Amino acid sequence: MTLSSPDGSRDRRIEDPSNLWLIHPTARALLPRAVAMGLSANAVSVTGLALGAGAACAFVRWPGGLAVLLGLALAIAWLIADGLDGMIARATGTASAVGRVLDGLCDHGVFVLIYVALAVRIGTAQGWAFAILAGVAHAVQSSLYEGERARFHRRLNGLAAPASLASRHPLVRFYDTVAGLPERLARPFEEALAAAPDPRALGQLYGWRAVPPMRLESLLTANVRVLLIALACFAGDPRLFWAAEIGPLSLVAVVGLVWHRRVERSLVRSTSFISGGTSFASAFTTREHS
Numbered sequence: 047m048t049l050s051s052p053d054g055s056r057d058r059r060i061e062d063p064s065n066l067w068l069i070h071p072t073a074r075a076l077l078p079r080a081v082a083m084g085l086s087a088n089a090v091s092v093t094g095l096a097l098g099a100g101a102a103c104a105f106v107r108w109p110g111g112l113a114v115l116l117g118l119a120l121a122i123a124w125l126i127a128d129g130l131d132g133m134i135a136r137a138t139g140t141a142s143a144v145g146r147v148l149d150g151l152c153d154h155g156v157f158v159l160i161y162v163a164l165a166v167r168i169g170t171a172q173g174w175a176f177a178i179l180a181g182v183a184h185a186v187q188s189s190l191y192e193g194e195r196a197r198f199h200r201r202l203n204g205l206a207a208p209a210s211l212a213s214r215h216p217l218v219r220f221y222d223t224v225a226g227l228p229e230r231l232a233r234p235f236e237e238a239l240a241a242a243p244d245p246r247a248l249g250q251l252y253g254w255r256a257v258p259p260m261r262l263e264s265l266l267t268a269n270v271r272v273l274l275i276a277l278a279c280f281a282g283d284p285r286l287f288w289a290a291e292i293g294p295l296s297l298v299a300v301v302g303l304v305w306h307r308r309v310e311r312s313l314v315r316s317t318s319f320i321s322g323g324t325s326f327a328s329a330f331t332t333r334e335h336s
Contacts, residue, residue, distance in 0.1 A: 057199060057253070060260040064269045065129070069122070073129035080134055087135035087145050091152045094127030098156025102163040108279035118276040124156055125269060153268065157184060160275060164284040173285065180288035184271070187291070187299045191266040193228055194306060198260055202253045204245030206236045228303060235310035248313070255309045263302035266295060 058066060080090065097120050104117030131149055135141040158181070165177035200207070207229070235252070242248040264270075271291070278287035 057202065059253075059257045060195070060198065060264055062264050062267050062269045064125075064273075065267075069125050069129050069269065072126050073133055076126070076130055077133050077137060080130060081137055085134065087131040087138075087140060088148055090127050090131040090134060091145070091149045094124045094131065095152040095155050097121075097124040097127060098152075099159050101156070102159040105160060105275060105279050105284070106163045106167040108167075108284065109282035111280065114276055114279045117279065118272070121156075121272040121276070125272065128153060128268070154185075157181075157268075157271070168284070176285050176288040176292075180291040183291045183296050187266045187295055188268075190228060190299050190303065191263050194260065194263055194302070197232060198253070198256055201235075201239060201249045204239065204242075204247075204249040206240035206245065231303075231307050232310060234314050238314045252309070252313060255313065256306060259302050259305035259309060262298060262305065265298050266302075 056065075061070075101117045101120035101124060104113050104120060107113035107117075128149070131145075132141075135145055161177045161181055165174045168174075197207070239245050239248055239252075271287075274287045274290055275284065278284045278290075
């Protein structure tokens with residue numbers, strides 16, 4: 047079965063522990079008060095950006111322990127606001143494309159502010175080069191993880207992604223070629239899911255198989271990055287965080303991508319699931335009770 051969060055938005059099996067035990071419970075506790083006050087999801091998103099800006103101002107005062115602790119506290123408050131805005135949108139039925147874009151811009155904006163503030167404080171060409179390279183790695187990793195998480199949750203409901211149409215514009219085609227690589231690698235399973243006699247059962251079976259690589263990829267969340275930033279500032283050198291983004295977190299992204307695709311290929315190749323020799327429902331029941 048799917049282990050959903052109380053608001054039905056996420057599967058708990060692949061959630062970061064800090065989300066499970068701190069960020070989301072706090073946001074849910076604040077939700078009734080926020081709705082009663084008439085706060086909009088967009089207002090909470092902007093408030094989160096302001097909290098993130100405060101975190102950036104505090105982190106640049108490393109290695110002062112109190113300043114770094116303040117930065118960590120403000121960053122955690124931003125993460126809570128980032129969870130709360132989505133809860134408000136779902137609870138009030140005000141979710142919109144504009145809200146999603148604003149939420150994404152505010153999320154990315156927090157890290158841009160932190161990176162720029164730290165690079166200004168370091169004040170060297172090497173520091174700026176580190177910040178820019180780490181920022182590029184961050185953008186790629188985050189895009190990859192969000193795509194993987196969206197696929198995971200969609201597939202649990204037995205929903206396959208439709209084939210995308212190629213754009214006629216050469217720049218758009220180039221962007222789609224690069225950004226759409228994970229989607230193309232995942233396409234064989236999408237086709238198998240669409241053709242399955244019981245797509246939901248196959249989706250649930252996929253969910254159990256895909257949990258381990260998704261747990262690994264959860265190291266690419268903003269929560270982990272906030273903790274790494276604080277630890278690097280406590281150590282007196284924010285460049286340690288950027289090195290972690292460029293190296294270990296990039297490795298996590300690659301390993302997670304390859305592992306996830308191997309899970310998909312194993313299901314596509316398994317004739318017992320795809321050919322109908324064993325029903326999806328009975329196969330999933332066997333897996334769930336094993």
